[in-house]
Amino acid sequence: MNWDAAVIGAGPSGSFLGWKLAETGLKVIIFEKSKFPRYKSCGGGLTKKAVELLPEGWQNLIEDHIESILVTYKMEETAHLYFKNPLIFTTMRDKLDTWLADFAVKSGAAVIEQTPVLDIEYSQGKFNIKTPSRSYTADVLIGADGPASIVYKKLPFNLKINYAKAYEAEVFVDKKFLQKQRSKIWLEYGLISRGYSWIFPKKKSLIHRKRYIPEKRHRC
Numbered sequence: 616m617n618w619d620a621a622v623i624g625a626g627p628s629g630s631f632l633g634w635k636l637a638e639t640g641l642k643v644i645i646f647e648k649s650k651f652p653r654y655k656s657c658g659g660g661l662t663k664k665a666v667e668l669l670p671e672g673w674q675n676l677i678e679d680h681i682e683s684i685l686v687t688y689k690m691e692e693t694a695h696l697y698f699k700n701p702l703i704f705t706t707m708r709d710k711l712d713t714w715l716a717d718f719a720v721k722s723g724a725a726v727i728e729q730t731p732v733l734d735i736e737y738s739q740g741k742f743n744i745k746t747p748s749r750s751y752t753a754d755v756l757i758g759a760d761g762p763a764s765i766v767y768k769k770l771p772f773n774l775k776i777n778y779a780k781a782y783e784a785e786v787f788v789d790k791k792f793l794q795k796q797r798s799k800i801w802l803e804y805g806l807i808s809r810g811y812s813w814i815f816p817k818k819k820s821l822i823h824r825k826r827y828i829p830e831k832r833h834r835c
């Protein structure tokens with residue numbers, strides 16, 4: 616069987632696009648190397664604009680409503696911005712990504728989990744997609760396979776990508792501290808040389824990330 620479109624990766628972009636394409640009646644296949652639900656390090660913050668694109672039911676995924684942003688420099692408060700309406704909704708990516716992949720399936724797309732794409736060839740107007748068990752053909756190929764994208768590596772031209780290092784931890788803290796961080800994003804500048812850190816609150820934990828900007832950008 617030949618597919619109209621093959622999407623590599625069932626993260627938010629792959630599942631969302633697969634869902635929208637399948638809704639138009641196209642035959643869509645989505646390849647995902649992991650098995651859902653799969654954990655992913657992420658703030659999981661969805662803006663108002665993003666949730667407006669989602670179908671009913673996204674509210675069940677919400678971990679916290681962000682109503683203020685605290686900015687500190689070397690732990691001293693420099694600004695605390697409050698918003699009338701929630702600016703961002705935090706989610707857990709295992710739940711969000713599984714939910715979106717289910718929508719793609721409901722609209723008629725085939726989502727095949729635990730199926731890494733190993734190689735892609737293009738010949739006679741078709742993409743030949745190789746997985747460990749078999750090959751598939753499709754008219755259109757969509758790369759939604761994240762930062763270590765195999766689709767990107769197969770492009771016939773060299774796009775320059777800048778990389779920066781980031782470390783993320785999900786931290787389980789006591790209820791009192793968690794309550795203090797509720798509904799607030801905390802951005803800290805100054806403690807990390809050439810970088811910054813943030814805390815995003817979730818229902819039961821805090822996601823803490825440190826990001827470093829390299830002096831010389833690494834290019835590939």
Ligand SMILES: Cc1cc2nc3c(=O)[nH]c(=O)nc-3n(C[C@H](O)[C@H](O)[C@H](O)COP(=O)(O)OP(=O)(O)OC[C@H]3O[C@@H](n4cnc5c(N)ncnc54)[C@H](O)[C@@H]3O)c2cc1C
Binds near residue numbers: 626658730760764824
């Ligand atoms: C620490 C951190 C915090 C972040 N916080 C936020 C935030 O709060 N809000 C926000 O909007 N963004 C945030 N981001 C960015 C966000 O994670 C990405 O923009 C988003 O995940 C991109 O989605 P995607 O679907 O394009 O790719 P991904 O989510 O990376 O999904 C790619 C999928 O492709 C699959 N895949 C990869 N290679 C293959 C292959 N060869 N074969 C089959 N499947 C494959 C992977 O398993 C994965 O499921 C954060 C990123 C990081 C690192």
